[in-house]
Amino acid sequence: MHFAALAYVGESVAHPDLYYRTNVAGTLVVLEAMRAHNIKKIVASSTCATYGCPDQMPISEAATQIPVNPYGRSKLMAEHMMRDACGAFGLGVIALRYFNAAGADPEGAIGEEHDPETHLIPLLLQSALGLRSGIDIFGEDYETCDGTCVRDYVHVADLASAHVSALTRCEAGVFKVYNLGAGRGASVAEVVAAVRAVTGRVVPIRSAARRPGDPAMLIADPSKATEALGWKPLRSELPTMIEDAWAWMTKYRSSAGFRPFPPAF
Ligand code: UDP
Numbered sequence: 001m002h003f004a005a006l007a008y009v010g011e012s013v014a015h016p017d018l019y020y021r022t023n024v025a026g027t028l029v030v031l032e033a034m035r036a037h038n039i040k041k042i043v044a045s046s047t048c049a050t051y052g053c054p055d056q057m058p059i060s061e062a063a064t065q066i067p068v069n070p071y072g073r074s075k076l077m078a079e080h081m082m083r084d085a086c087g088a089f090g091l092g093v094i095a096l097r098y099f100n101a102a103g104a105d106p107e108g109a110i111g112e113e114h115d116p117e118t119h120l121i122p123l124l125l126q127s128a129l130g131l132r133s134g135i136d137i138f139g140e141d142y143e144t145c146d147g148t149c150v151r152d153y154v155h156v157a158d159l160a161s162a163h164v165s166a167l168t169r170c171e172a173g174v175f176k177v178y179n180l181g182a183g184r185g186a187s188v189a190e191v192v193a194a195v196r197a198v199t200g201r202v203v204p205i206r207s208a209a210r211r212p213g214d215p216a217m218l219i220a221d222p223s224k225a226t227e228a229l230g231w232k233p234l235r236s237e238l239p240t241m242i243e244d245a246w247a248w249m250t251k252y253r254s255s256a257g258f259r260p261f262p263p264a265f
Contacts, residue, residue, distance in 0.1 A: 001043045002030050002043070002044040004026060004030075005022060005045060005074075005075070006019055006071070008071065009072075010118060010212065012070040012071035012074070013069055013070060016070035023074035023077075023078055024078060027044075027078040031081060031091070034091070040092055041091070041092040042082065042092070043094045043096065043163055043166045044082060044094070045096060046075050046095040047072065048152070048179070048181065050065045050067050050072050050076040050097065051067070051072075051215075052067045052068040052072060053216065058152075058220055059218065059221055060221040060223075060224070079177070082095060082175065083175045086173055090172045091173070092173065094169060094176045094178070095175070095176070096162060096177075096180050097180065099153070099179070099181030099219075100154065101156050102153040102154065102155060103156050103157065103236075103240070104156065104244045106235065111245065121195070125199070125246055125249050127203045128196075128199040128203050129201075129249065131253070134203065134205055135203075136208035137188055138188070139209065139210035140207055142210075142217075143216055144187055144216055144217055146189045146190075148189045149187065149215070149216055150186065150219065151186065152182055152183065152184065152220045153238060154180055154181050155233065155234075155236045155240065157244075158233040158235055161231065165230055166178075169228070178222075178225035178229060179222050180231075182222070182236035182237075183223075185218075191242075192205055194238045194242055195246075198243055198246055199242075
């Protein structure tokens, strides 16, 4: 399973070279090493960012892929390389296009901790804990239900179960690709409300400009994964994902003697 990549949209716009080196050249190195060692199957992380801003929602795997930021372009190039290796060398590939990974291990052992943190749900939870003074809302003038961006958040434990199914379904010389999303969208404003409801804490927000490279809306059609992988997301309701992430974060923060983050504003 190939997970190694950089995955921040904003950072990819500022530092595209890092993204092409890590995500494209890095995947090439993985494929060359696999060939040298006669490894015939790969399950690899891809992303909804390869679609760009598709006209149709929800997004099926057949949608046109015209990514709108270097992150998406780098991951699409990685898909192309794996597809070509499939045709040329008989590699069996399953590429999994994740939508917005969220939540934490329900047993509390593993959670999400980036440095710097840029993802919406952990930033909101850190604010709820008082580790940040609040968060910026990047754009309230999108053509969506409430003007904020809509994403399809999917629990990390559900993503993990799809990988387990995929491992036994790689076929030599066949490139398969599946969307992994819950099949429903939540706006940034809805996520803020859900975090406030789950934590019962104050979470200050501030209006800010759009973040370069952000599509307005990304919602998966996960039916292909449901059918072919027998996949069923079990924990991808928004409150459940936030509860799991909050449980991990409160446990981790209280046990790790944590340093506060610098204020977001
Ligand atoms: N977002 C936001 N403020 C933040 C971080 C994220 O408004 O401080 C928005 C972002 O513009 C996007 C959504 O929240 O529409 C999810 O962003 P995230 O970085 O979590 O995931 P991405 O969609 O970039 O993979």
